[in-house]
Amino acid sequence: MDVKTLCLGVLTMGEASGYDIRQYFEKGPFSHFCQAGYGSIYPALAKALDEGLVTCRTESQGGRPDKKMYTITETGEAHLKARLHQPLTPDRIRSDYLVSFLFGGMIEPEHLAKVYDDYHKAFADNAALLSSLECDGVSPGRMFVRELGITMYSSVAKHLSDNREQFLTSVHSGEKS
Amino acid sequence: MDVKTLCLGVLTMGEASGYDIRQYFEKGPFSHFCQAGYGSIYPALAKALDEGLVTCRTESQGGRPDKKMYTITETGEAHLKARLHQPLTPDRIRSDYLVSFLFGGMIEPEHLAKVYDDYHKAFADNAALLSSLECDGVSPGRMFVRELGITMYSSVAKHLSDNREQFLTSVHSGEKS
């Protein structure tokens, strides 16, 4: 799912600027399972405009750079719908933290404990964040991914709580690498 | 954590070729939380060799291209260890499936059900795969990430089982987008 298609997805929820779209990927419900920065969003929007998948309206604002508001076209919706019916690539997780745990034996015990606690906090915080989200008038799809996220984050957070001492002691008991 | 550093990590477990390293990232315990293809591994090894982080030994084989066996150096180990004590970037999940569920209203019911079942199968399979792994003589770090993976995969698989009908009906009950 390339960034262009993801932008189309965001635009089905209403007119938005490149900056707005970035917010969806950084905060918002999207951020937990797809990311994109300005460096990919702006080129993607330019290409989408070029291909007639979106239209653009420039909104002048006092002082600040003009806001370019994008709206999805029928062609754009058709493109998104078609893409959603094509084969999907498997999920991909990138975790420096799990790599670190794998090589935990090479890390100073105090530092490893700190990293572990940070990791636990991140999962606990994400679970809490999703739980606190407003649910009124939210689409069933959004509701579903929210609940799946809560399940995932909280089960991992619990596992990390339950196995903290066991891991931190075993990883530094008389072995290398 | 760039590919060069990840390669060093693999090499702490013993001498390996670029092809071998690829296997670790495609199958093996690594594949679940970091990925890398030939296009990033070979350049990374060349750079690591250039910087003295690894040494290289060419193994001739009848017919097939020569095998280049890489070994991590002390400098390489120091580099890896230093990296493991530096700040880590947060985990990142990319899921076309969750994007699809978010826009489930735009997908034909039969197709959405198929996608859903594929997704469930992927999690169930991964949980089973990790559970079936040999544990004799495995390092505590490897053991830990394996168990965390089992927890994560099976909790999500269970959630997907438990909420299948609810999701598939609600997403197509009189609404758009």
Place this chain on the structure above:
DNA sequence: GAAAACATATATCAAATCGATATATATCAA
């Protein structure tokens, strides 16, 4: 009340990564 920090807004660029392809041979299955 001034200074610093943060938010709004677009855009570009080098470096890293991804995904596909090329090359060559061995081995295993139909």
Place this chain on the structure above:
DNA sequence: TTGATATATATCGATTTGATATATGTTTTC
């Protein structure tokens, strides 16, 4: 024997990442 899969290295275009540049408004802190 034909085709598919595995071993092995390597490159290349396209995409993505992460940082930076530019310019101004708003909010917080000293």
